[in-house]
Amino acid sequence: MNEMSTQTISNHVQQALEAMKNRVIQHVFFVACGGSSALMYPSKYVMDREAKTIRSDLFSSNEFIYRNPQALDEKSLVILCSLSGTTPETVEAAKFARSKGALTVSLTNVGDSPLAQASDYPVVFAWGEGTDPAESNASMMYQLVFGLLHHKESNDKFNSYVSSLSLLESIFSKAWNQFKPNAKEFAESYKKEKVIYTMASGSNFGPAYALSICYFLEMQWIHSAAIHAGEYFHGPFEILDKDVPFFIILGLDETRPMEERALEFTKRYGHRIVVLDAKQFDLEGIDEGILGYVAAMVISRVTRLYAMELAAARNHPLTTRRYMWKVEY
Numbered sequence: 001m002n003e004m005s006t007q008t009i010s011n012h013v014q015q016a017l018e019a020m021k022n023r024v025i026q027h028v029f030f031v032a033c034g035g036s037s038a039l040m041y042p043s044k045y046v047m048d049r050e051a052k053t054i055r056s057d058l059f060s061s062n063e064f065i066y067r068n069p070q071a072l073d074e075k076s077l078v079i080l081c082s083l084s085g086t087t088p089e090t091v092e093a094a095k096f097a098r099s100k101g102a103l104t105v106s107l108t109n110v111g112d113s114p115l116a117q118a119s120d121y122p123v124v125f126a127w128g129e130g131t132d133p134a135e136s137n138a139s140m141m142y143q144l145v146f147g148l149l150h151h152k153e154s155n156d157k158f159n160s161y162v163s164s165l166s167l168l169e170s171i172f173s174k175a176w177n178q179f180k181p182n183a184k185e186f187a188e189s190y191k192k193e194k195v196i197y198t199m200a201s202g203s204n205f206g207p208a209y210a211l212s213i214c215y216f217l218e219m220q221w222i223h224s225a226a227i228h229a230g231e232y233f234h235g236p237f238e239i240l241d242k243d244v245p246f247f248i249i250l251g252l253d254e255t256r257p258m259e260e261r262a263l264e265f266t267k268r269y270g271h272r273i274v275v276l277d278a279k280q281f282d283l284e285g286i287d288e289g290i291l292g293y294v295a296a297m298v299i300s301r302v303t304r305l306y307a308m309e310l311a312a313a314r315n316h317p318l319t320t321r322r323y324m325w326k327v328e329y
């Protein structure tokens with residue numbers, strides 16, 4: 001790692017990367033639940049695209065334990081994430097991974113949370129309005145995976161990503177201001193809908209999944225499913241009709257043609273389509289080689305803006321729950 005690289009990345013990430021340097025790592029497991037799981041999809045995409053020798057998998061926390069992969073051993077790196085650090089399935093998954101001798105690195109917003117305590121290397125990230133996106137969970141994920149690939153496979157995108165950290169705040173705030181009117185318009189137009197499907201592919205399937213399961217289902221009680229743009233033509237497109245709402249994400253990664261094909265078809269037969277296109281973002285200064293990866297982060301942020309506006313228009317705060325944290329489950 002060169003001098004420039006270490007200056008801006010999180011101290012916690014640096015400690016975790018030091019630990020990785022001293023171990024053989026053959027397999028990375030991304031393990032979390034819900035929104036924290038969705039957040040890891042772009043990093044899984046990075047591993048699929050960039051890693052030459054290190055394999056990776058992504059599991060929901062309990063599935064990871066029950067499935068008990070044969071490949072999980074002391075040559076594994078398990079990256080877990082929980083905003084609260086208390087999600088029981090994820091805390092158990094960290095303990096399980098450690099019992100197999102794996103190196104565990106956990107992202108959380110709470111430094112002394114059960115997840116942090118159950119892991120070898122906790123990485124604390126910033127959360128909430130007004131925090132620097134360079135210190136967010138999504139950014140810590142990229143710092144970890146690009147850092148790993150830098151150390152183990154001399155991948156140079158780590159330096160590109162580190163150089164972009166100082167630009168993120170301005171990129172995110174420009175996107176926020178640019179899309180606020182669109183988000184408001186969406187909220188007014190869709191506030192009475194009973195169902196909204198989301199669709200994307202590649203790294204952007206993570207934000208589409210979060211928009212569907214966290215924002216629409218969990219926080220707004222609006223029926224939804226995240227449809228993979230490639231899978232769309234293998235079943236889901238039969239639900240398309242003039243009045244069926246689709247929220248379609250177009251990213252900048254290599255899978256964009258799949259998203260464009262899905263959008264083109266949806267436009268032919270549907271009339272209720274919201275398009276969030278990363279081509280409209282101002283990503284000046286970001287290296288070409290990581291544009292798609294950074295765009296996925298910005299998409300994630302902008303979908304939250306759409307959810308916030310929808311919650312306001314429906315007078316249904318994003319914090320409303322009927323079961324989560326309220327009853328036994």
Ligand SMILES: O=P(O)(O)OC[C@H]1O[C@](O)(CO)[C@@H](O)[C@@H]1O
Pocket residue numbers: 033034035036081082083084085086087090214218
């Ligand atoms: O493990 P975390 O990140 O604290 O998540 C707890 C809950 O928060 C969400 O990510 C969003 O409310 C849920 O999907 C999840 O059950």
